[in-house]
Amino acid sequence: MFVLTADQRGSRSDSDRVEAARALLAPLAWLRAPDRTAGDELQAVTDDAAVAVDAALALLADGHWSIGIGAGPVEQPLPAQTRAGRGRAFEAAREAVEAAKGTAVPLQVRGDDGAAVARAEAILSVLGLIVGRRSREGQEVTALLNTGMSITAAAAELGVSRQAASQRAAAAGWSVEPAGRALAVELLAAADPGAEAAR
Numbered sequence: 001m002f003v004l005t006a007d008q009r010g011s012r013s014d015s016d017r018v019e020a021a022r023a024l025l026a027p028l029a030w031l032r033a034p035d036r037t038a039g040d041e042l043q044a045v046t047d048d049a050a051v052a053v054d055a056a057l058a059l060l061a062d063g064h065w066s067i068g069i070g071a072g073p074v075e076q077p078l079p080a081q082t083r084a085g086r087g088r089a090f091e092a093a094r095e096a097v098e099a100a101k102g103t104a105v106p107l108q109v110r111g112d113d114g115a116a117v118a119r120a121e122a123i124l125s126v127l128g129l130i131v132g133r134r135s136r137e138g139q140e141v142t143a144l145l146n147t148g149m150s151i152t153a154a155a156a157e158l159g160v161s162r163q164a165a166s167q168r169a170a171a172a173g174w175s176v177e178p179a180g181r182a183l184a185v186e187l188l189a190a191a192d193p194g195a196e197a198a199r
Helices: 018-025 049-062 088-100 114-132 136-145 151-158 162-171 174-190
Strands: 002-008 032-038 041-046 065-071 107-111
Touching (some): 002 018, 002 088, 018 032, 018 041, 018 049, 049 065, 049 114, 049 174, 065 114, 107 114, 136 151, 151 162, 162 174
Parallel strands (some): 065 107
Antiparallel strands (some): 002 065
16 A cells, blocks of 8 residues: 655645645545645555555645655555554655655655665656656646647647647656656555556
């Protein structure tokens, strides 16, 4: 299992962004959807590494979160509310989000297989640097491309020329993102052999 815990950065001097983040992550296929756990923090549970990767990168692109991913077993059955969950993945997510605070890319991965989580964290950090530096226009076009939309269709959706959309995608570093995401899913799944790596 994977538990994602996210803590809003600078919340004392910012508006509460938890509900907006819950809405951002809601379309993903969670076992337990993002739930406010305490104040400016949210937590969610999945058995699919791809969901954890997509959520982490979406929050990094949003730019307001420290993110921890915990890999490992959880007590079954899962409770109705995420915050009532227990098990190693929950503990690891707590360790990870605390470690993420103050890092250049505010995302950490924790679990019992140290080598596996280190590899997953490394590729997620590289991807985090890419998505975290995108302009608003870059985020818009890559969000569409990540759904499988062609560059021509994305351009039409955004009301710009194909050339403009291609330039935005290139500046956003999108050409390396699909392969990077696939590798991140593979490496994160290896941190918890019971998780689903297929997408």
